[in-house]
Amino acid sequence: MLLSVRDLRMYYKTKMGYVKAVDGISFDLDQGESLGIVGESGCGKTSISMTILRLLPDNAEFKGGSVLFDMGNGPVDLVNLPESEMRKYRWRGISMIFQAAMNSLNPVYKVGDQIIEAIQNHFPDMPLDKARQKVAELFTLVGLDPSRMDQYPHQYSGGMKQRAVIAMALACDPKIIIADEPTTALDVIVQDRILKEIRKIQRKLNMAMIYISHDIAVIAEVSDKIAVMYAGKFVELADAVTIFKQPMHPYTYGLMHAFPSTVGEKTELVTIPGEPPNLLNPPKGCRFAPRCPKADSVCSEVEPEYRELEKNHFVACHHPVQPKEVVRFYAE
Amino acid sequence: MLKFLGKRVLQIVVLLFIYVTVVYWLIEAMPGSFVDQYLLNPKLTPEIRENLKRQFGFDKPAHIRYLIYMKNFLTLDLGISFSYFPTRVTTIIAERLPRTVFLFVTSTLVSYVLGYNLGKRAAWKRSGLLDKTTTFVGIVFWTIFLPLLAIFNIWLFGVILKILPLNQFIDPNLWKSAPLSAQTIFIRLLLTALVFLIVFLIALLISNRLKTIPAKKTVLYTSSITTIVVSIVIWILSGYSTYAWDIIKHMVLPVLTLTLYSFAGSMLVMRDTMLDVIREDYITTAKAKGLPDNVVRDKHAARNALLPLVTNFVISLGFTVGGGIITETMFSWPGIGRAYLEALNTQDTPLLIGLLVFTGIFVLIAHLVADVLYAVLDPRIRY
Structure with missing residues (x-):
């Protein structure tokens, strides 16, 4: 099993008490499989992905359970990993397409450089020209013109930013991609096209995916399994x-x-x-x-x-x- | 960009003329004048009084004097000082400027570097120990009465600890037999600082092109340290190092006081914008990419939070040529700030207007530089 989440619990500590955002979640995910998580806003969907990648705010408290992730050399419990080890699994093992693609690109760096940054972080020995070549391939894969990699995010349209974010998520050949409301900010036509493309790429690269959305129509289109939260x-x-x-x-x-x-x-x-x-x-x-x-x-x-x-x-x-x-x- | 620059320069010229006019009439509106002390002297004969009035130009009405002033201003002539008669205002400024610039640019630089680093770290670990102490200490110094802080520092370091000189900018006994004037040493020190700054900026540009963090650090550190070592060696070999050291020793206390007094300003700006930036989604993305914590902080968060700080910094650099009346008085530092006070006390109108106009020009230029820098730092801004 690629990813096996068991009885995961994560609460946010507030002045009024604990907000039980993730309260005993269990699921399995296999190579090439896609899981959709659907639920109303505020039911804790995003918190699940943030708990798995351990990108939680300071007031979040981990309350139990395990996240067993297998990258090919035996399952590792991500929950107990020291931060320096955990960093190696982020993006390389599990990457993310964030809720607001518009804002997940840093406005002061070129789009290509932000993807290269991720690649060189996990493959420090890769020379720059090879990394650039990889980015160009990714751009072609998601349907962007590779010559645009030296442009800044504000020179992209909304749909193009979303594609760039997808390219970035693919940069380190991750085993799993978590797509958190990947198309919410886009209009329906672009939304449909991007979903189809994500699905195509996922099948082609045989990756596992977790889709998170409040929109059951979106989830239905892309998931093999559906969890209702x-x-x-x-x-x-x-x-x-x-x-x-x-x-x-x-x-x-x-x-x-x-x-x-x-x-x-x-x-x-x-x-x-x-x-x-x-x-x-x-x-x-x-x-x-x-x-x-x-x-x-x-x-x-x-x-x-x-x-x-x-x-x-x-x-x-x-x-x-x-x-x-x-x-x-x-x-x- | 060129069109924008042209427009801005034109704006600055118009603004400068309005500014000079306002300053001129404000000073003119002050009661009394430099010659009053002579005009009211009963021992002087009416002829001598008339003569004095004519010599200082007070026989003409104010608006004619204004026109004459503007005519001279167009040829960059700021007139002749009354109290230092017959020294030109520009000569006085040229003499005092290096001292003021050296002192105030150093302290502005130190306080912004400190403010940037503390603010960035404080925001990153919000309500941590560093955040709490720096904010508290910063606000205490920020709200303190500056002369009090100056006197306290003089008392602590000069009287109790006896490690730093009390005031003045040189030790007169040492300089009695000096082969060079203090001014020359000052200008040479300024040049050294300028060379260092240029080397540092070039190193910064080169390191920006490099990809790995260790390589960037090596380039920056080695070039900076080499320049410092080389310039120290040159100073020692030149034989003037004792004099230069004397000046630097006298600078420590005012720089320390000014830095303590003002670092909270830049620190709080940095902390505030950092707190905003940290909430942005691209910071979460950067963390999710598996980047080390300090890379996320410096490369992604601090780089975006830097913009308002840079603007503030450049504009306060513009103000450094004005010096500081309180600081320079407390430390008996013969710079521009002291000249302001003297000009005001003696009603030396040409010197006073000249100083204000000179500071104004620099502040306007600083604004222009800040605009240009903004475009360099933020790719979204294009003129």
């Missing part, structure tokens, strides 16, 4: 088709029916009433219970176990949705 926890994880065809968690069910679809049979659009819980003080039992139409007294008392209900289909629910069952959400 709610209030710091995974509530459901299965392959993409199963998640769409037969969601077992009521929250997933609601999400799937909250988006209009242009294909397939007509279904009623669903809105999930209420708001996600405050992560400072989440509900005692199931965190979705206050909004769930199927919830009963057990749900608000006992936290449901995250278990494999069917093969490769993980759900954390006391009353999973059965096939053909119709769940009705009522607003107040």
